[in-house]
Amino acid sequence: MKPFAFHEPQSVAGAIEALEAGRENARLIAGGSDLLGQLKDDLVHYERLVSLGAIEGMREFHGDQSGLRIGAGATLARLEHDPLLTGPYSILAEAARGIATPEIRNQGTVGGNLCQRPRCLHYRSSWISCLKKGGADCPAVESSHQQYLSVFGGAGCFSVHASDLAPPLLALHASAVVAAKGGERTIPLSEFFAGPEQDVRRENTLSRNEVLTAVVVPAAPEGWRGAYLKFRERNAGDFPLVSVAFGCSLVEGKMQNVRMVLGAVSPVPRPCPEAEAVLEGQRPDPEFLEAAANAAFAPATPLPHNGFKVEIGRALVLRAMSQVLELDDH
């Protein structure tokens, strides 16, 4: 790790100012559980870190009939335990509970989880050059260790977004609140993430002097229930190989407001409108569930050594649907 200056502004405006003053070499830090590791491993270097930790407003946590507003500085532990996250929102608590370890959940934040960098093994090695680090090509495409890479293509870089919160938030049709010098804008979370075809060195659309301040979750449809399932090699302290957020409401025995979002299989979290369309308005019969699972992965183009993620993903989608629909274990 190289030395850096540490700023701790008291307001979002102060954070934006400090970012601006730091020019290209400034970076926001919240819980730091991802960024500090990258600094220590010499993957990145910033002259100036601008902490969001002293900004009380970043930790807001509100809920009412109109939905939820969760500050980007709220900890993952708060999500795990907050009594507001029941009913349709319990999918967020479920996802938070599966992240990392209790120590990291105490430290890590919602904003940090959404803005985390890829876990691609090649990206994470300081000895290896790659597109994301300004290199000429992607060394991972010819590696035999591709379990943490995309099965849905990658525009040169095949790293995946490993956030556990993004799939359930996308399934809940959440938005991101972004503060900039001129004020605040709210964009659908689906427009917050951006893949390598836009800019291989970034995973979202935040510009340099912007701050993600909150996520807003609209009121869920009546009776909507969701589940988040995460497949990983060990059951604590591990990122997903594949994850899925699935939810729907059952109206007169028919599925409505079907939402399905895959995690850890593509450069950005992947909503599955084709699979949702297969189910929307149908009864939860096995043939539709099978068809939806197939539809979710039909466009998959796995790399030579990660085809198994497609198979696991299909099984996981079936399980998630069975769980939400309270069917017998598939």
Next chain:
Amino acid sequence: MNNPFHSVGQNALRLGLAEKVRGEARYTSDLKRPGLLYGKILRSPHPHARISAIDVSAAQNAPGVHAVLTHLDVPENSIDADLKVLDPVVRFVGDEVAVVAAENPPAAEDALRLIRVEYDILPAVYDAAQALADDAPSVHAEGNLVDGEKLVVSRGDVAAGFAAAARIFTGTFSTQVHGPVGMETRSALAEWDGDRLTVWKTSRSLHTHDRQTLARVLGVPLERVRVICTNMGGGFGNKDEGRLAVLVALLARKAGRPVRLDYGRAEEFLGGRNRQSTRNRIRIGIAEDGAPQAIELTTVMNAGAYVSSGRNVTRRVGQGALYLYTCPHARFEGATVYTNRPAGGSFRGLGAPLGHFALEVLVDQIAESLQVDPLEYRLRFHVPLEGQPGQRVTPPDQMLPDEPVEGGVPFSSNGLRDCLLAGAERIGWREKRRPNGTMDGPRRRGLGLAMGIYKGGVGREAQAEVSLNPTGRVEVRVGIVDVGQGSTTVLAQIAAEVLQVPLDRVDMIMADTALTPPGHITAGSTTTFSSGSAVKLAAQNARNKLSERAAAMMDVTDVVLEEGQFLARNRARPGLSVLQVMEGLPGSSVGRAELKAGSSDYIINSFAAHFVEVEVEMDTGRLRILRYVAAHDSGRIINPRLAENQVSGAVLQFLGIALREELYLDERSGVTLNPSFLEHKSTSIVDFPPVEVIFPAGPDPIGPFGAKALGEPPVVPVLGAVANAVANASGVWLYEAPFTPRRVLQAIHEQGSARS
């Protein structure tokens, strides 16, 4: 079991436990000395290169920097035949290039960035089979086959055995590179006082390795080198190898101040010593009745860039194939191969778990083919107390090897049958087990078992001193290191038993070359057996002196010791307690012992049978360990609680290795991709299954109070037991460890067991 002893066989609390729980125990990286400097290592970014130029002037002039060393500044003497102190040729990504000592760790790290190195890149090779090809790049000048030849050991005539066999079974099994993951990373602190050197370090072998190596390489007389290990945070057979101690001593000499250097976690995975990968081809020929007639195991081991203990690891791959089943003809052939991977070294069980994986899975395949329950097959054909058939080769008056090959030699004790029966009973084998592959549904459960045979027995040369002091304290001095397995406690229990004093009267003095007689390396699961025997004999010698003293005090010719009391043989007078006699001593009374290793009459091995129940998710390839029963013959157990922890810890460690732990190498760059606890996936606490430990066998006639080895034996059967349980549940055989979801799914597809 009726325990005739007062200390042996008791669940004494681990000595030093309270200090560890309170965080007060001091490990090497906790130690400070006045004026301490901090070292850091510059590591090679290339898998194979020659350093053509190196400029350290900027680093040397950086603020706070006191010493910089490169290959140009170090003694000619090598640490090992293939390991220089620093080398102009680097052989893996992470190999040591230069070291720096500075006022604080960040200053040292900053100085590393100022060192300018020019490399001539050399071709690299990572795969052992490729490294043996004629046109492969040479990792060392002598060639990539270590020692220039394969190791071959055999009994009988395997060619004849196979020719006469009714059926022959074969299989090829491979195992992965992974890190031993002691929680404590390597660390060393060196301090010079004139020409006297003191080194504190993470070590398992202060007397026999570190002190010798330091004295020889640095050119310092042995008596001026003192090595100390205050506490070890995880040994697993792995912390005496490498350059660390020598480099730190050289930095301290150059800087004129003490220097400490602690490995980071990534460095531990790269610059420590990892488990080597192996590819093992096994062949078993059987007679009509299923009896093994010939067993042959051929292994190719990828040793990485430096061999360290690799030869022993390779040899140990063969142990099960050579000796676990009664078989007249057996042969083992092992190639140990240099590559440009991070160096391998010794790790718990050496090659035994790897070879047993191949052996025990192929035996299950034989049993399946014969439609015999694999438990029954093993009960019929496991090696008995009498040992293997054939003629003894070792001359009768000579010590027998502890890695047996020859026939005609009995074991001192052999509890395999006890372990098989007790373990089967505990897990409910006969009631629950169904034939392989007869389960259905998306989640399938099955039972598996595997046996293990391991050394430890004939032991090592060992010394001990037991001092009885007028203060009423007993001091036991042994030169070995307690690497965390609990030997401090077990040796104290042995001394307390002989002297019939309460355990809290015993002070253990260990792991300091200035305060202890020479001690053996903590390796080969031999501490209880070897140092335990030495402590027992030294305590007996001390007790004999005390008996004389008691007799004199009581004015009788002869006394007996009963329940802590010296009594006149004719019971004519009131007795004196051991403590009363000690308190009457004019000064310390010392009993000493020095034991040679070995037995000329018996092979002394430990045995195990492991049973496991697993669940296989057929649609995702995930394995879940539901229950594990480990039955062990390690003779009499000196401390059951420590022993149970030893076994359950070993099983949990190797379940992680069976299911997921692996170091990945990027084939393009030679970089190790996952040197971290996040991606080298040791088992998390929520993944631990219950492990039940039983010790159904009786005492051994040779070992101290009947004890045999225990440290490594419980790792030996794990891979095979899990693979056999997976086969039972799913009908699919696993040939490659670790058994990740990817590999399990692949096996399900390749072996055609359709999803339900």
